[in-house]
Amino acid sequence: MNDPTPPPSPRDDADTADSLPGGAPSAEERNWALAAHLAGLLGYLVVVGSIVGPLVVWLVKKEESEFIADQALEALNFQITVFLLTVVCIVLALCVVGALLLIPLAVADLVFTIVAAMAASRGERYRYPFSLRLVK
Numbered sequence: 001m002n003d004p005t006p007p008p009s010p011r012d013d014a015d016t017a018d019s020l021p022g023g024a025p026s027a028e029e030r031n032w033a034l035a036a037h038l039a040g041l042l043g044y045l046v047v048v049g050s051i052v053g054p055l056v057v058w059l060v061k062k063e064e065s066e067f068i069a070d071q072a073l074e075a076l077n078f079q080i081t082v083f084l085l086t087v088v089c090i091v092l093a094l095c096v097v098g099a100l101l102l103i104p105l106a107v108a109d110l111v112f113t114i115v116a117a118m119a120a121s122r123g124e125r126y127r128y129p130f131s132l133r134l135v136k
Contacts (some may be wrong), residue, residue: 025067025123032061033071033120040079040113050079050109071120076135078116078128082109 025033039053046052058072085105092098112128119126 025065029065029067030121030123032057032065032068034117036068036072036075037113037117037120037126040075040082041110043079043083043109048083051076051083054079067123067125070125071116073135074125074127074131075113075116077133078112078131080134081128081130081132084132 036054036057039057040050042053043050054072054075058069058076061072062069082105086102089098089101089105092101116126116128
């Protein structure tokens with residue numbers, strides 16, 4: 001009658017539920033998704049850092065979690081889009097128009113990245129308002 005194994009703690013049940021495909025993402029998954037979005041800000045320090053950061057998270061974690069893979073891929077596609085738009089703005093800067101477009105592009109990149117990071121930290125899937133789906 002006495003079972004030697006103790007019942008699982010409530011925290012163990014929560015971790016199991018979070019890792020199930022239909023369940024909410026675990027704290028670790030949310031943190032990796034957050035890191036994937038915030039890694040896009042590396043572009044302000046290194047030219048292709050905005051692409052490399054989310055790419056590394058996606059390549060390392062895509063097999064472990066569908067949530068991390070989805071959010072890292074979303075961040076990667078958005079940062080590729082911003083990079084391409086930045087190149088276009090630099091070319092258009094020869095006509096002065098591009099220089100004026102670089103500031104709103106940088107602000108949009110910063111704002112959308114922060115909004116995406118906040119959504120990921122809550123365990124929500126975020127879709128950027130404008131993003132080319134180049135990597136699938």
